[in-house]
Amino acid sequence: MRVYEVFARKAHDEELRHVGSVNAGDDELARVYAWTVYDEERWIEMCVVPRDAVISVTHTDRRLPLAGN
Amino acid sequence: MSDHALRDLLIACADTKLLLGYHYGEWTFGTPELEAAVASCSLSQAEMGHVRLLHAILKKQWDCDPDALVETRDRAEFANIAFLDRPLADWADFVAMNVVVDLAVTRVLHSLRESTVQAIQVNVAKMLDEERYHAHHGRGWFRTMAADPAQRDRLSAATARALASARVWFGPDHADLAAALKADIDGISPAGVAVRELPAPDFAKWNPVTRRIGGGAPEEEILYHLRGTRNAIFKLN
Numbered sequence: 001m002r003v004y005e006v007f008a009r010k011a012h013d014e015e016l017r018h019v020g021s022v023n024a025g026d027d028e029l030a031r032v033y034a035w036t037v038y039d040e041e042r043w044i045e046m047c048v049v050p051r052d053a054v055i056s057v058t059h060t061d062r063r064l065p066l067a068g069n
Numbered sequence: 070m071s072d073h074a075l076r077d078l079l080i081a082c083a084d085t086k087l088l089l090g091y092h093y094g095e096w097t098f099g100t101p102e103l104e105a106a107v108a109s110c111s112l113s114q115a116e117m118g119h120v121r122l123l124h125a126i127l128k129k130q131w132d133c134d135p136d137a138l139v140e141t142r143d144r145a146e147f148a149n150i151a152f153l154d155r156p157l158a159d160w161a162d163f164v165a166m167n168v169v170v171d172l173a174v175t176r177v178l179h180s181l182r183e184s185t186v187q188a189i190q191v192n193v194a195k196m197l198d199e200e201r202y203h204a205h206h207g208r209g210w211f212r213t214m215a216a217d218p219a220q221r222d223r224l225s226a227a228t229a230r231a232l233a234s235a236r237v238w239f240g241p242d243h244a245d246l247a248a249a250l251k252a253d254i255d256g257i258s259p260a261g262v263a264v265r266e267l268p269a270p271d272f273a274k275w276n277p278v279t280r281r282i283g284g285g286a287p288e289e290e291i292l293y294h295l296r297g298t299r300n301a302i303f304k305l306n
Contacts, residue, residue, distance in 0.1 A: 022104050023102065023103075023104060024104060024209070025209065025210075025213040026209055026212060026213060028205045028208055028209035028212070029104075029205070029206065029209030029210065029213070031202075031205050031209075032108055032202045032205040032206045032209065033104040033105075033107070033108055035111075035202055036104075036107050036108040036110075036111035036112075036202070037104060037107050037108075039111065
Protein backbone atom coordinates (compact mmCIF):
# COMPACT_ATOMS: atom_id res chain seq x y z
CA MET A 1 0.00 0.00 0.00
CA ARG A 2 1.36 3.44 -0.95
CA VAL A 3 0.21 6.97 -0.30
CA TYR A 4 -0.33 9.00 -3.48
CA GLU A 5 -0.57 12.79 -3.50
CA VAL A 6 -3.31 14.11 -5.80
CA PHE A 7 -2.88 17.25 -7.94
CA ALA A 8 -5.54 18.81 -10.13
CA ARG A 9 -6.71 21.94 -11.91
CA LYS A 10 -10.04 23.18 -13.21
CA ALA A 11 -8.86 25.43 -16.07
CA HIS A 12 -5.94 25.59 -18.47
CA ASP A 13 -4.83 28.96 -17.07
CA GLU A 14 -4.72 27.55 -13.52
CA GLU A 15 -1.73 25.84 -12.03
CA LEU A 16 -1.96 22.31 -10.74
CA ARG A 17 -2.60 22.37 -7.03
CA HIS A 18 -2.45 19.78 -4.33
CA VAL A 19 -5.98 18.62 -3.50
CA GLY A 20 -5.33 15.69 -1.17
CA SER A 21 -4.08 12.14 -1.04
CA VAL A 22 -5.26 8.56 -1.39
CA ASN A 23 -4.00 5.16 -0.26
CA ALA A 24 -3.78 2.59 -3.04
CA GLY A 25 -2.24 -0.78 -3.81
CA ASP A 26 -0.94 0.28 -7.20
CA ASP A 27 -0.82 3.14 -9.71
CA GLU A 28 -3.96 2.03 -11.51
CA LEU A 29 -6.04 1.96 -8.34
CA ALA A 30 -4.54 5.31 -7.30
CA ARG A 31 -5.92 6.79 -10.54
CA VAL A 32 -9.45 5.65 -9.97
CA TYR A 33 -9.40 6.45 -6.25
CA ALA A 34 -8.17 9.99 -6.90
CA TRP A 35 -10.84 10.48 -9.56
CA THR A 36 -13.68 9.18 -7.37
CA VAL A 37 -12.61 10.64 -4.00
CA TYR A 38 -11.93 14.14 -5.34
CA ASP A 39 -14.83 14.36 -7.78
CA GLU A 40 -16.41 17.52 -6.40
CA GLU A 41 -15.03 19.66 -9.24
CA ARG A 42 -14.97 19.38 -13.02
CA TRP A 43 -11.23 18.87 -13.31
CA ILE A 44 -9.59 19.26 -16.69
CA GLU A 45 -6.41 17.66 -15.43
CA MET A 46 -5.61 15.43 -12.49
CA CYS A 47 -2.52 13.44 -11.65
CA VAL A 48 -1.17 11.39 -8.78
CA VAL A 49 2.37 11.11 -7.48
CA PRO A 50 3.55 8.42 -5.06
CA ARG A 51 4.46 10.31 -1.91
CA ASP A 52 7.71 8.37 -1.62
CA ALA A 53 8.75 9.57 -5.10
CA VAL A 54 8.78 13.21 -4.03
CA ILE A 55 12.21 14.51 -3.08
CA SER A 56 11.97 17.15 -0.42
CA VAL A 57 14.19 20.19 -0.81
CA THR A 58 13.45 22.05 2.39
CA HIS A 59 12.95 19.10 4.70
CA THR A 60 16.03 16.96 4.65
CA ASP A 61 14.35 14.27 6.73
CA ARG A 62 12.04 13.90 3.70
CA ARG A 63 8.83 14.81 5.53
CA LEU A 64 6.58 16.64 3.11
CA PRO A 65 4.96 19.96 3.93
CA LEU A 66 1.71 18.60 2.45
CA ALA A 67 -1.60 17.83 4.03
CA GLY A 68 -2.75 14.26 3.72
CA ASN A 69 -3.25 11.01 5.48
CA MET B 70 -28.73 -6.03 -37.12
CA SER B 71 -32.50 -5.62 -37.32
CA ASP B 72 -34.18 -2.70 -35.66
CA HIS B 73 -35.76 -4.94 -33.00
CA ALA B 74 -32.50 -6.79 -32.37
CA LEU B 75 -30.79 -3.44 -31.72
CA ARG B 76 -33.57 -2.42 -29.34
CA ASP B 77 -33.34 -5.73 -27.46
CA LEU B 78 -29.56 -5.44 -27.24
CA LEU B 79 -29.81 -1.94 -25.74
CA ILE B 80 -32.39 -3.21 -23.24
CA ALA B 81 -30.00 -6.03 -22.31
CA CYS B 82 -27.19 -3.49 -21.80
CA ALA B 83 -29.47 -1.27 -19.70
CA ASP B 84 -30.66 -4.26 -17.62
CA THR B 85 -27.08 -5.33 -16.96
CA LYS B 86 -26.09 -1.79 -16.00
CA LEU B 87 -29.11 -1.54 -13.71
CA LEU B 88 -28.02 -4.66 -11.83
CA LEU B 89 -24.38 -3.51 -11.89
CA GLY B 90 -25.55 -0.26 -10.32
CA TYR B 91 -27.37 -2.20 -7.63
CA HIS B 92 -24.38 -4.41 -6.71
CA TYR B 93 -21.85 -1.56 -6.83
CA GLY B 94 -24.18 0.49 -4.66
CA GLU B 95 -24.64 -2.31 -2.17
CA TRP B 96 -20.85 -2.63 -1.92
CA THR B 97 -20.49 0.98 -0.85
CA PHE B 98 -20.14 -0.81 2.49
CA GLY B 99 -18.00 -3.86 3.08
CA THR B 100 -15.06 -3.10 0.79
CA PRO B 101 -11.53 -3.99 1.97
CA GLU B 102 -10.50 -0.30 2.09
CA LEU B 103 -12.21 3.07 2.36
CA GLU B 104 -11.14 4.33 -1.06
CA ALA B 105 -12.72 1.25 -2.67
CA ALA B 106 -16.00 2.08 -0.94
CA VAL B 107 -16.00 5.59 -2.42
CA ALA B 108 -15.05 4.17 -5.82
CA SER B 109 -17.80 1.55 -5.66
CA CYS B 110 -20.40 4.20 -4.85
CA SER B 111 -19.14 6.28 -7.76
CA LEU B 112 -19.26 3.29 -10.14
CA SER B 113 -22.85 2.70 -9.03
CA GLN B 114 -23.81 6.29 -9.84
CA ALA B 115 -22.18 6.04 -13.24
CA GLU B 116 -24.04 2.81 -14.08
CA MET B 117 -27.38 4.27 -12.99
CA GLY B 118 -26.65 7.33 -15.12
CA HIS B 119 -25.94 5.09 -18.09
CA VAL B 120 -29.26 3.30 -17.53
CA ARG B 121 -31.00 6.65 -17.79
CA LEU B 122 -29.16 7.49 -21.01
CA LEU B 123 -30.00 4.10 -22.55
CA HIS B 124 -33.62 4.33 -21.47
CA ALA B 125 -33.87 7.81 -23.00
CA ILE B 126 -32.63 6.39 -26.31
CA LEU B 127 -35.06 3.47 -26.06
CA LYS B 128 -37.93 5.86 -25.42
CA LYS B 129 -37.01 8.19 -28.27
CA GLN B 130 -36.25 5.56 -30.90
CA TRP B 131 -38.67 2.77 -29.95
CA ASP B 132 -41.17 4.41 -27.60
CA CYS B 133 -40.21 2.04 -24.76
CA ASP B 134 -41.47 3.09 -21.33
CA PRO B 135 -38.48 3.45 -18.95
CA ASP B 136 -40.73 3.12 -15.94
CA ALA B 137 -42.10 -0.19 -17.17
CA LEU B 138 -38.59 -1.44 -17.95
CA VAL B 139 -37.53 -1.01 -14.33
CA GLU B 140 -40.66 -1.07 -12.21
CA THR B 141 -43.39 -3.27 -13.61
CA ARG B 142 -41.74 -5.79 -15.90
CA ASP B 143 -41.81 -9.46 -14.94
CA ARG B 144 -38.41 -10.36 -13.55
CA ALA B 145 -38.13 -13.28 -16.01
CA GLU B 146 -37.91 -10.66 -18.79
CA PHE B 147 -34.69 -9.11 -17.47
CA ALA B 148 -31.88 -9.59 -19.97
CA ASN B 149 -28.94 -8.91 -17.66
CA ILE B 150 -25.79 -11.01 -17.44
CA ALA B 151 -26.82 -13.86 -15.12
CA PHE B 152 -23.81 -13.42 -12.80
CA LEU B 153 -25.74 -10.47 -11.34
CA ASP B 154 -28.91 -12.44 -10.54
CA ARG B 155 -27.78 -13.18 -6.99
CA PRO B 156 -26.00 -11.24 -4.23
CA LEU B 157 -22.21 -11.22 -4.53
CA ALA B 158 -20.72 -13.63 -2.00
CA ASP B 159 -17.46 -11.79 -1.36
CA TRP B 160 -14.88 -9.33 -2.71
CA ALA B 161 -13.63 -11.90 -5.25
CA ASP B 162 -17.14 -11.93 -6.75
CA PHE B 163 -17.10 -8.13 -6.77
CA VAL B 164 -13.80 -7.96 -8.62
CA ALA B 165 -14.96 -10.63 -11.10
CA MET B 166 -18.10 -8.56 -11.72
CA ASN B 167 -16.03 -5.41 -12.18
CA VAL B 168 -13.46 -6.93 -14.49
CA VAL B 169 -15.71 -9.28 -16.50
CA VAL B 170 -19.37 -8.26 -16.40
CA ASP B 171 -18.85 -4.50 -16.48
CA LEU B 172 -16.32 -4.79 -19.31
CA ALA B 173 -18.57 -7.22 -21.22
CA VAL B 174 -21.24 -4.52 -21.54
CA THR B 175 -18.58 -1.95 -22.37
CA ARG B 176 -17.35 -4.19 -25.21
CA VAL B 177 -20.86 -4.34 -26.67
CA LEU B 178 -21.30 -0.57 -26.34
CA HIS B 179 -17.89 -0.09 -27.93
CA SER B 180 -19.13 -2.08 -30.94
CA LEU B 181 -22.04 0.42 -31.21
CA ARG B 182 -19.86 3.54 -31.07
CA GLU B 183 -20.21 4.20 -34.80
CA SER B 184 -23.94 3.56 -34.89
CA THR B 185 -25.90 5.48 -37.50
CA VAL B 186 -28.36 6.39 -34.77
CA GLN B 187 -26.91 9.69 -33.57
CA ALA B 188 -28.29 9.41 -30.04
CA ILE B 189 -26.49 6.08 -29.63
CA GLN B 190 -23.23 7.46 -31.05
CA VAL B 191 -23.18 10.52 -28.76
CA ASN B 192 -24.21 8.73 -25.57
CA VAL B 193 -22.00 5.72 -26.11
CA ALA B 194 -18.99 8.04 -26.40
CA LYS B 195 -19.84 9.55 -23.01
CA MET B 196 -20.34 6.14 -21.42
CA LEU B 197 -17.09 4.74 -22.81
CA ASP B 198 -15.23 7.75 -21.43
CA GLU B 199 -16.55 7.05 -17.93
CA GLU B 200 -16.00 3.32 -18.22
CA ARG B 201 -12.22 3.88 -18.32
CA TYR B 202 -12.31 4.31 -14.55
CA HIS B 203 -14.35 1.13 -14.12
CA ALA B 204 -11.67 -0.73 -16.04
CA HIS B 205 -8.89 0.79 -13.93
CA HIS B 206 -10.66 -0.27 -10.75
CA GLY B 207 -11.30 -3.83 -11.91
CA ARG B 208 -7.80 -4.33 -13.27
CA GLY B 209 -6.10 -2.79 -10.26
CA TRP B 210 -7.93 -5.09 -7.88
CA PHE B 211 -7.56 -8.13 -10.10
CA ARG B 212 -3.80 -7.62 -10.23
CA THR B 213 -3.60 -7.03 -6.48
CA MET B 214 -5.55 -10.18 -5.64
CA ALA B 215 -3.81 -12.30 -8.26
CA ALA B 216 -0.52 -11.54 -6.53
CA ASP B 217 -1.78 -12.99 -3.24
CA PRO B 218 -1.72 -16.82 -3.13
CA ALA B 219 -4.39 -16.77 -0.41
CA GLN B 220 -6.87 -14.95 -2.68
CA ARG B 221 -5.89 -16.29 -6.09
CA ASP B 222 -8.07 -19.40 -6.18
CA ARG B 223 -11.25 -17.61 -5.17
CA LEU B 224 -10.58 -14.89 -7.73
CA SER B 225 -9.95 -17.48 -10.42
CA ALA B 226 -13.18 -19.38 -9.65
CA ALA B 227 -15.31 -16.21 -9.54
CA THR B 228 -13.77 -14.94 -12.78
CA ALA B 229 -14.45 -18.24 -14.56
CA ARG B 230 -18.10 -18.11 -13.47
CA ALA B 231 -18.44 -14.51 -14.61
CA LEU B 232 -16.83 -15.29 -17.96
CA ALA B 233 -19.15 -18.26 -18.53
CA SER B 234 -22.09 -16.02 -17.75
CA ALA B 235 -20.88 -13.30 -20.14
CA ARG B 236 -20.27 -15.91 -22.85
CA VAL B 237 -23.95 -16.90 -22.75
CA TRP B 238 -25.07 -13.26 -22.74
CA PHE B 239 -22.95 -12.41 -25.81
CA GLY B 240 -24.86 -15.15 -27.66
CA PRO B 241 -24.06 -17.82 -30.25
CA ASP B 242 -22.74 -15.41 -32.88
CA HIS B 243 -20.25 -13.60 -30.66
CA ALA B 244 -17.67 -16.08 -29.45
CA ASP B 245 -15.21 -13.41 -30.67
CA LEU B 246 -16.34 -10.95 -27.98
CA ALA B 247 -16.03 -13.64 -25.29
CA ALA B 248 -12.54 -14.58 -26.52
CA ALA B 249 -11.46 -10.92 -26.55
CA LEU B 250 -12.76 -10.47 -23.01
CA LYS B 251 -10.87 -13.54 -21.80
CA ALA B 252 -7.71 -12.30 -23.54
CA ASP B 253 -8.12 -8.94 -21.76
CA ILE B 254 -8.30 -10.70 -18.42
CA ASP B 255 -5.43 -13.07 -19.15
CA GLY B 256 -3.42 -9.96 -20.02
CA ILE B 257 -3.95 -8.23 -16.66
CA SER B 258 -1.88 -10.66 -14.67
CA PRO B 259 -0.33 -13.20 -17.02
CA ALA B 260 1.54 -15.12 -14.32
CA GLY B 261 -0.95 -14.60 -11.54
CA VAL B 262 -4.25 -16.29 -12.23
CA ALA B 263 -5.06 -19.14 -14.57
CA VAL B 264 -8.69 -18.69 -15.51
CA ARG B 265 -9.93 -21.93 -17.02
CA GLU B 266 -11.07 -22.10 -20.61
CA LEU B 267 -14.68 -21.25 -21.27
CA PRO B 268 -16.98 -24.23 -21.65
CA ALA B 269 -18.89 -23.95 -24.94
CA PRO B 270 -22.53 -23.35 -23.96
CA ASP B 271 -25.33 -25.24 -25.68
CA PHE B 272 -27.08 -22.39 -27.44
CA ALA B 273 -29.97 -24.55 -28.77
CA LYS B 274 -32.31 -23.07 -26.17
CA TRP B 275 -30.80 -19.57 -26.13
CA ASN B 276 -33.39 -16.83 -25.96
CA PRO B 277 -32.24 -13.82 -28.05
CA VAL B 278 -34.43 -11.41 -26.07
CA THR B 279 -33.41 -12.36 -22.53
CA ARG B 280 -29.99 -13.57 -23.74
CA ARG B 281 -30.26 -16.58 -21.43
CA ILE B 282 -30.37 -20.34 -21.79
CA GLY B 283 -33.32 -22.01 -20.08
CA GLY B 284 -34.65 -19.05 -18.13
CA GLY B 285 -33.31 -17.43 -14.99
CA ALA B 286 -33.92 -13.97 -13.52
CA PRO B 287 -32.62 -11.57 -10.88
CA GLU B 288 -33.68 -12.57 -7.38
CA GLU B 289 -36.96 -11.14 -6.15
CA GLU B 290 -35.15 -9.62 -3.16
CA ILE B 291 -32.73 -7.71 -5.39
CA LEU B 292 -35.52 -6.23 -7.51
CA TYR B 293 -37.45 -5.37 -4.36
CA HIS B 294 -34.57 -3.19 -3.16
CA LEU B 295 -33.70 -1.90 -6.62
CA ARG B 296 -37.25 -0.79 -7.32
CA GLY B 297 -37.83 0.66 -3.88
CA THR B 298 -41.00 -1.40 -3.61
CA ARG B 299 -41.38 -0.76 0.10
CA ASN B 300 -41.34 3.00 -0.49
CA ALA B 301 -43.52 3.06 -3.60
CA ILE B 302 -46.14 4.96 -1.60
CA PHE B 303 -43.77 7.95 -1.41
CA LYS B 304 -43.14 8.08 -5.13
CA LEU B 305 -43.61 11.51 -6.72
CA ASN B 306 -45.85 11.68 -9.75
